[in-house]
Amino acid sequence: MKFLDEYRNKELALLLSQSIHRRTHHPWKLMEVCGGQTHTIVKSGLEDLLPPDISLVHGPGCPVCVTPLELIDQAVAIALRPETVFCSFGDMLRVPGSSQSLFDAKARGADVRIVYSPLDALRLARLSPSRQVVFFAVGFETTAPANAMAVWQAEREGIGNFSILVAHVLVPPAMEAILSSEHCQVNAFLAAGHVCTVMGYEEYLPLSRRWHVPIVVTGFEPLDLLEGIDMAIAQLEGSRAEVENQYSRAVRREGNRPAQQRVAEVFEVAHRKWRGIGEIPSSGLRLRERYGHFDATTRFPTSATPVNEPAECISGLVLQGIRKPHECLSFGTRCTPESPLGAPMVSSEGACAAYYLYRKA
Amino acid sequence: MAQFSAACPLPTVTGETVLLAHGGGGKLTHQLIEKLFLPLFASSGLEARHDGAVIQLDAGRLAFSTDSYVVQPLFFPGGNIGDLAVNGTVNDLAMCGARPVCLSAGFILEEGLPVGQLRTVAASMRRAADRAGAALVTGDTKVVDRGKGDGIFINTAGIGLVETDLEIRPSSVASGDAVIVSGDLGAHGVAILSVREGLEFETVIQSDTAPLWESVRALLQAGIEIHCLRDLTRGGLASSLNEIAEAARVGVSIDEAVIPVTDPVRGACEILGLDPLYVANEGRFIAFVPDRDGDRTVELLRGFPVCSSATRIGRVEQAPAGLVMLRSRIGGHRVLDMLSGEQLPRIC
Numbered sequence: 001m002k003f004l005d006e007y008r009n010k011e012l013a014l015l016l017s018q019s020i021h022r023r024t025h026h027p028w029k030l031m032e033v034c035g036g037q038t039h040t041i042v043k044s045g046l047e048d049l050l051p052p053d054i055s056l057v058h059g060p061g062c063p064v065c066v067t068p069l070e071l072i073d074q075a076v077a078i079a080l081r082p083e084t085v086f087c088s089f090g091d092m093l094r095v096p097g098s099s100q101s102l103f104d105a106k107a108r109g110a111d112v113r114i115v116y117s118p119l120d121a122l123r124l125a126r127l128s129p130s131r132q133v134v135f136f137a138v139g140f141e142t143t144a145p146a147n148a149m150a151v152w153q154a155e156r157e158g159i160g161n162f163s164i165l166v167a168h169v170l171v172p173p174a175m176e177a178i179l180s181s182e183h184c185q186v187n188a189f190l191a192a193g194h195v196c197t198v199m200g201y202e203e204y205l206p207l208s209r210r211w212h213v214p215i216v217v218t219g220f221e222p223l224d225l226l227e228g229i230d231m232a233i234a235q236l237e238g239s240r241a242e243v244e245n246q247y248s249r250a251v252r253r254e255g256n257r258p259a260q261q262r263v264a265e266v267f268e269v270a271h272r273k274w275r276g277i278g279e280i281p282s283s284g285l286r287l288r289e290r291y292g293h294f295d296a297t298t299r300f301p302t303s304a305t306p307v308n309e310p311a312e313c314i315s316g317l318v319l320q321g322i323r324k325p326h327e328c329l330s331f332g333t334r335c336t337p338e339s340p341l342g343a344p345m346v347s348s349e350g351a352c353a354a355y356y357l358y359r360k361a
Numbered sequence: 362m363a364q365f366s367a368a369c370p371l372p373t374v375t376g377e378t379v380l381l382a383h384g385g386g387g388k389l390t391h392q393l394i395e396k397l398f399l400p401l402f403a404s405s406g407l408e409a410r411h412d413g414a415v416i417q418l419d420a421g422r423l424a425f426s427t428d429s430y431v432v433q434p435l436f437f438p439g440g441n442i443g444d445l446a447v448n449g450t451v452n453d454l455a456m457c458g459a460r461p462v463c464l465s466a467g468f469i470l471e472e473g474l475p476v477g478q479l480r481t482v483a484a485s486m487r488r489a490a491d492r493a494g495a496a497l498v499t500g501d502t503k504v505v506d507r508g509k510g511d512g513i514f515i516n517t518a519g520i521g522l523v524e525t526d527l528e529i530r531p532s533s534v535a536s537g538d539a540v541i542v543s544g545d546l547g548a549h550g551v552a553i554l555s556v557r558e559g560l561e562f563e564t565v566i567q568s569d570t571a572p573l574w575e576s577v578r579a580l581l582q583a584g585i586e587i588h589c590l591r592d593l594t595r596g597g598l599a600s601s602l603n604e605i606a607e608a609a610r611v612g613v614s615i616d617e618a619v620i621p622v623t624d625p626v627r628g629a630c631e632i633l634g635l636d637p638l639y640v641a642n643e644g645r646f647i648a649f650v651p652d653r654d655g656d657r658t659v660e661l662l663r664g665f666p667v668c669s670s671a672t673r674i675g676r677v678e679q680a681p682a683g684l685v686m687l688r689s690r691i692g693g694h695r696v697l698d699m700l701s702g703e704q705l706p707r708i709c
Contacts, residue, residue: 004631010618013691045693116558116633222691337701358695 007221008044016226017049023233027053029185030232031178031321033171034140034192035062035349036220042354044222054229057185057321058354060174061192063139064091064347065319066274067167069307072097075165077302078134079110084300085128087121088136090114095346098307118150118164125154125162134296137164140171142194144285145259148266151287151294165296166286169272171195172203173283179211183322188232190218190225193247198263200255204243212241219247266291275343276309276316315342318351325352332356379474384504393502397476401483402490406463406498414498416463418522424459426450427518435478435512438552439568443485445643446515448570449594451493455574456590456646458529458581459521461495466517468502471510482513493572495519525581531608533588538677539655540613541648543576543668544569545621546598550640551629558633564625571644571667579661580648589649593642596700600639601647602685603699614686615675615697638697639704649677 006012032038038058041047047056060066076097079086086102093102093112106112111131115121118135125133137147147164154162171192178184191204196217204215214235218228228246235242245251263285272284287295309315312330317323325331325344335341337353344350382389399407406414430446451461466486470479490497527533552568555561573592580587589609591601598620606613622630622637630637644667650658655673662671678686687697 008690010690010692043695044689044691045695046691048693049691222689222693226691357698357701 004221007219007223009223012223013049013226016223016230020054020226020230020233021051023230023237024051024053025237027055028187028233028236029055029057029321030188030190030229031057031059031186032190032218032225033059033061033175034195034220035065035347035351036194037061037190037192037218037225038351038354039349040220040222040225042358046222046225049226050229054233057324058318058351059189059321060178060274060277060319061140061171061195062344062347062349062351063143063167063169064095065315065343065350066169066277067092067095067138067343068273068275069098069309070305071165071167072101073099073307074297074302075136076100076102076105078165078296078300079105079112080108081132081300084132084134085111085113085124086134086136087113087115087124089116089138091347091349092136092138095343096340118147119153122150122154122159122162125159126157129161131161132299133162134300135162135164136167138167140169140192140195141199141263142192142197144168144263144267145198145256148262151266151291152262154294155291163294163296163299164287166267168267168285169274170269170283170285172207173280174274175207177277177280177283178320179207179213181320181322183320186213186321188214188216188236190228190232191215193217193219193224193251196247196251196255198256198259200253201243201245201251202253208241208243214241215243217243217245217247217251219250274319276313276319278316310341313342315344315352318344325355328352377475377477379470379472379476379479379504381472381504381506384470384502390502397480398483398500398502401480401487402466402497402500404496404498406496414463416498416520418462418520422523424454424457424521424523425518426453426457426521427516428453429514429516431511431514432553433511434553434556435482437556437568438565439548440570441482441485442513442515443482444489444570446517447486447489447493447495448572448643450517450519451489451495452573452592452644452646454519454521455572455577456529456592457521457523458525458527458577458587458590459523460578461493461519461521461574463496463498464490464517464519466497466500466515468500469510469514470502470504471512472504472507474512479513489572493574524578525587527581527587529587529590531589531605534605534609534611534649534677535588535651536611536677536679537652538588538649539652539658539673540602540615540675540677541650541655541658541662541671542593542598542620542674543573543646543648543662543671544644545623545626545670546593546642546645547622547626547630547637547640549643550597550635551626551633554633554635555629560629560632562625562629566625566629569642569644569667573644573646573667576662576665576668579664580658583657583661585654585658585661586651587648588651590646592646595641597637597639597641598647599636599685599697600699602697605649606685607683610682612678612681612684612686613675614678614688616688618690619672620674621670621672635704639700652676
């Protein structure tokens with residue numbers, strides 16, 4: 001079995017750290033897009049290896065964090081129906097809706113289960129024909145192919161007791177929204193490697209050109225991130241703005257075409273509301289009409305009323321890299337992982353939770 | 362006129378499943394005790410068939426501990442709930458520097474449980490108790506309606522004789538102490554999860570459930586000045602270190618690169634999105650000893666198969682009080698905190 005030690009090697013990390021120190025002559029702000037990258041950075045204490053002029057700001061790439069409150073309320077309402085088995089990735093269960101989380105619903109008798117794949121939920125539907133199995137289809141482009149596959153398979157097999165609650169979001173429109181904000185301070189992006197494994201990186205080329213911003217497709221291990229930072233700084237110091245691929249062991253320029261085709265067959269691009277940020281045009285996915293009968297919102301209509309976030313939560317600014325978690329007045333006092341005001345304090349990929357857990361502040 | 366027997370044709374304990382009546386205090390309860398528990402647990406305490414066990418102990422300091430076991434699945438690679446129920450309480454006593462002497466066992470059984478499973482679990486308890494040198498001297502059985510339990514719940518309590526004059530407790534931990542972990546981490550939690558999730562790996566990961574008293578006694582007999590011991594059950598290494606750092610008002614710094622985790626467990630944790638430092642163990646502990654005793658402690662522990670990968674992983678510092686600092690593989694630093702709630706698999 002092969003491990004990831006080679007990407008956590010201390011000597012190599014030191015070499016990259018030295019290279020970054022040598023290159024850096026100006027202060028730069030880099031945004032790592034994905035919450036998984038934020039997690040690695042904070043967990044490995046990676047910022048100790050960077051010059052003080054480099055600051056990392058944490059992007060919106062935590063699917064749990066950006067799923068709107070009313071969608072979680074909807075999930076809870078569906079889960080509480082006696083005929084449903086509600087399946088989700090573990091991370092979503094703790095996120096509070098306006099009044100309760102899926103964990104709370106489970107304690108009140110809802111049949112809520114953690115699965116590792118939507119195909120597990122589909123298997124459950126096959127095995128329990130008398131129950132309605134609903135899967136919470138959360139995530140970026142990374143999780144979309146498996147979710148599309150589950151729906152496609154359910155259609156092919158004529159499984160009538162399976163549906164999904166779609167909360168899919170897309171990365172490039174979010175990056176565009178961040179860049180077009182008047183408060184934007186981001187000089188370069190470390191793009192989310194796993195998203196690009198599916199989508200490739202062609203769609204970042206116009207973004208990089210239009211905003212003259214370096215975008216480096218970056219992996220998730222400490223050395224990946226250090227190398228991605230090194231490549232981004234080299235571009236910034238050399239006044240270049242290109243799309244480069246650090247994560248070449250997993251990402252090809254064109255991505256995974258069969259996966260993209262399956263996603264395109266089942267889903268179409270739609271406007272989406274992002275928790276803490278608001279609606280971003282063409283920034284999400286919804287089921288195509290052909291597959292509309294797998295949509296849990298039509299199968300189990302609920303009266304979802306728009307809910308306001310707690311006013312003191314600045315998660316929107318945190319998710320756009322404008323503020324750091326510990327700059328929030330409620331951080332660590334009125335807002336903790338045990339009683340969170342906003343989603344970034346809940347998910348292990350959320351920037352606030354990472355800061356809190358590893359005491360960055 | 363047909364003849365009716367006054368006695369209902371009661372299923373015996375050799376029947377297939379546990380019935381509500383097995384906990385009712387009547388004939389079936391009696392049969393369960395006489396035919397299943399007594400032959401397996403046989404001890405002088407039980408032989409008396411009294412309301413409680415009367416135990417003769419040499420005077421001295423006693424340790425007393427209790428724990429309940431609700432693990433699912435009941436059977437997993439490397440053991441079953443019975444092994445856990447005995448080893449867990451035996452180890453809690455060992456962490457007090459106490460030789461386990463006698464145990465109680467309380468069972469809450471779910472109606473419909475195959476009696477064969479109960480027998481296997483009880484037999485494992487006996488074997489584990491023998492291995493630890495302790496006797497099962499008193500017990501209780503209740504049966505709950507089908508659907509109201511999870512097969513078998515077990516509570517055990519234990520009494521041990523403290524075999525040292527040392528004050529083994531968090532407040533004895535001092536700045537400069539060596540922090541030693543008794544073996545590789547995470548095997549129990551991963552063994553349970555892989556059964557629960559139906560995951561298969563190249564090698565079957567076995568639970569590390571084991572009694573720890575022998576290894577603790579070896580340290581005491583060698584004159585190691587043990588300051589504190591803690592077994593690394595729920596919440597794993599990270600939680601235990603935090604509990605002690607907080608209670609002793611000291612800082613603990615550890616080095617991620619030397620913490621022993623086997624390749625299969627590391628691989629499984631990567632796949633499942635778990636951190637082995639938070640995963641439960643059932644046969645591992647940490648020892649806080651004076652720096653001068655550190656190497657000898659490691660050497661002594663390694664003489665026991667259950668502690669063969671004992672390693673010095675860090676030291677106690679004066680500050681920051683109450684915090685555990687981890688030096689990462691790449692040389693960065695961060696706080697190693699307790700978990701908030703359960704460790705949940707991440708999305709991507």
